[in-house]
Amino acid sequence: MESNQLSDRAFERLVGWSNGFYGKVKNNGTSFSIDKLAGIIDHFPELNINWLCTGKGNMILSGTQLDHMAVSDRHELIADLDALESQVGDHDMLKTCRVKLLKLLDEIDLLRQELNTVSEKREEALQKIKELLN
Numbered sequence: 001m002e003s004n005q006l007s008d009r010a011f012e013r014l015v016g017w018s019n020g021f022y023g024k025v026k027n028n029g030t031s032f033s034i035d036k037l038a039g040i041i042d043h044f045p046e047l048n049i050n051w052l053c054t055g056k057g058n059m060i061l062s063g064t065q066l067d068h069m070a071v072s073d074r075h076e077l078i079a080d081l082d083a084l085e086s087q088v089g090d091h092d093m094l095k096t097c098r099v100k101l102l103k104l105l106d107e108i109d110l111l112r113q114e115l116n117t118v119s120e121k122r123e124e125a126l127q128k129i130k131e132l133l134n
Contacts (some may be wrong), residue, residue, distance in 0.1 A: 015039035077101065 006014065008022045016039045024030040041049060050057045081098055088094055 014043050077105070 051059045
């Protein structure tokens with residue numbers, strides 16, 4: 001929780017866990033069910049599910065993995081909107097919402113690209129710092 005600057009209780013509330021449950025997991029190794037895991041994944045999609053379940057691999061998904069999820073989410077949103085349009089019919093408000101949604105999705109894509117660029121530059125800078133220190 002330190003990386004997200006959340007208290008244990010704030011984390012529990014966010015993911016729908018009971019008060020004190022995170023402490024039991026953290027301190028006693030208490031196992032938890034899929035619905036508890038789903039609460040974490042819903043709020044922290046950047047976390048690697050394999051790492052959450054096994055402790056193996058990287059904690060945070062790579063930019064490529066997140067990009068793949070974003071494309072999948074985008075297709076799912078558009079499919080949901082198509083289904084809604086087929087149920088509601090030709091409605092101006094729905095068309096306006098579609099245009100706005102697509103613009104927002106495009107903005108998200110641009111921001112994700114910028115974030116990837118910044119992350120790459122950060123990694124390059126950290127590598128240079130390590131080289132200078134050695």
